[in-house]
Amino acid sequence: MxxxxxxxxxxxxxxxxxxxxxxxxxxxxxxxxxxxxxxxxxxxxxxxxxxxxxxxxxxxxxxxAKDEKDALELARHDFAHVLAEAVQNLFPGTQITFGPATDDGFYYDFAPKDRPFTDEDLPAIEAEMRRIIAANEPLVREVWERDALIALWREQGETFKAEWAAELPEGDELTVYRAGNFLDMCRGPHLAATGKLDPQAFKLTRVSGAYWRGDQKNAMLSRIYGTGWLNKKQLDAHLTRLEEAAKRDHRRIGQEMDLFHTQSEAQGSIFWHPKGYILWRELEAYMRRRLDAAGYREVKTPQLMDARQWEQSGHWGKYRENMFVVPDEIPSGEDDGPVLSGKADLMALKPMNCPAHVLIFRQGIKSYRDLPIRMAEFGCCHRNEPHGALHGLMRVRQFTQDDAHIFVRADQLVDEVAKFIDLLDRVYQDLGFPSYAIKLALRPDKRFGSEDMWDWSEQSLRDAVAATGRATEAFGWEELPGEGAFYAPKLEFHLTDAIGRTWQVGTIQTDTVLPERLDASYVGEDGERHRPIMLHRAILGSFERFIGILIEHHAGRFPLWLAPVQAVAATIVSDADDYAAEVVAKLRAAGLRAEPDTRNEKINYKVREHSLARVPALLVVGRREAEEGTVAIRRLGEQNQQVLSLDDAITMLKAEATPPDLR
Structure with missing residues (x-):
């Protein structure tokens, strides 16, 4: 039985x-x-x-479907599968490669037989996908023997799938999903049938090129992107968000506000214009005041460091391919010590600041009484990101971190992390981000350090969040298995912007590995040497990316204290030119960033132009205002005007322009 x-x-x-x-x-x-x-x-x-x-x-x-996270993952996976079937139906001979779900949809990479796909192909592919969904084809899981599956792919001319199957580890269970006569190698899971998908809940969005396995040495493929949801209402809401996101694109707004630009002569680096750099300086000054008040000591470390230092820290093995490396030519007859692993001496532009901060910590003897030491740097770093990944301010090669490292004793760790979370909360509130989620990224498969260290570090971060009262659903508290750094677990802070998008920005990581590798120590109460624990932390992440997020969150309509130009005095008639100059002089004397606009243009034209430039306050002046010593204040996005005496207007604007930490 x-x-x-x-x-x-x-x-x-x-x-x-x-x-x-x-x-x-x-x-x-x-x-x-x-x-x-x-x-x-x-x-x-x-x-x-x-x-x-x-x-x-x-x-x-x-x-x-109420389990939305799982349901969306399944639906998007199935939409990708249906996309592949539709393309092969319409374009026989096309090879399929990879087709994963993404955060808001799916994509699939194809090797077309005759020509690359274009956006003009998408309507026909969408129609075929809806036909497949209506056919309600069962999605059947099959387990295949490895050699038989490889032979099948080769027989069908699917060379990419055959290559992929041949590289999977021996003993792995190879699964295929069948829908009618269509087969796709996939781990699954899938819905029971294509008819479980809502045919009105997806849209193909664009076509781009992509290299097989992401390597530019390999074949160029056609990647078709789509967005997929559980129902049409969700899709419509997403498309509305995309429209709003396009309006808020920081690259377009940056051009309209004359903040910055990029160009091919400096791939991945930003040319900051005067107005953009005012925004940068205001943000930097605000952060510096917050850090000073929180007991941080600011330092400055070299851009270029010997590659042996990066090898000793462990970064060389992990980040070498993303580091800009230059030879360190030693004059004939000089000896600069042993070469790196038998190779010629090399220098590297720093991709991060942490090893340099350990070297500062090592200068002089540190006592247990000196800890915690909070070391901050607005450090310029370089990472060799692929050209195709570069994106405005969001993904760059040269960036400045609001970086800091805190050296603590074990008994100080929980309290220090809790203090950091409180500081981060104040900064996010001040910058207009009241909503953020806290996530704990746990140990990855490949890591340094003992299991006991990881157990202790992870629990310490849990305890710190709990101590602040934020380990709750309201703060999006979640644990992420396998997402930690190779040397430490970390807390991640995910901001939610004005249109509901999330951005991983802040982080704090415990690290016992780097102090060991770089021989950092302090003298304990017992008179013996001890290793400090190193906390790697950032609030903004990088100035470039955070400013991009700020631009899109506020749609360029910054709070007055951050606005590059805070007020413009615009004349209605030329008779008011002298008064406009007086208004601007008094605004500037009060510390406000003000400009005159005395051009011979109609006032409606000036209003439109300064609205496009997102000037928060337009002070309109004509003969009456000049005679009465008043200004008519027109706020950005508002139709009504407020008439005040010039002195009252300056008092009001000055109060609004005071940074939050100075109020």
């Missing part, structure tokens, strides 16, 4: 079922409503197909 399987359900009940029973069978036994709603299952925590037979005793949780 075949032994029955014991399946534990979330309500604590246990059902005995025969081997081969599927989660769909169990859903049907509970009730017809659940049978219809269930789209997948979690078996011992693993997301699986609703039709995949159960093989052993297990815990089972049925997944429905």
């Amino acid at each position: 075949t032994a029955m399987l014991k399946i534990s359900l979330p309500d604590g009940s246990v059902r005995e079922v025969a081997p081969g029973t599927t989660p769909a069978d169990i859903a049907a036994s509970i009730g017809p409503g659940l049978a219809k709603a269930a789209i997948a299952a979690r078996v011992d925590g693993e997301l699986r197909d609703i039709m995949r037979p159960l093989e052993a005793d297990a815990s089972l949780a049925l997944v429905t």
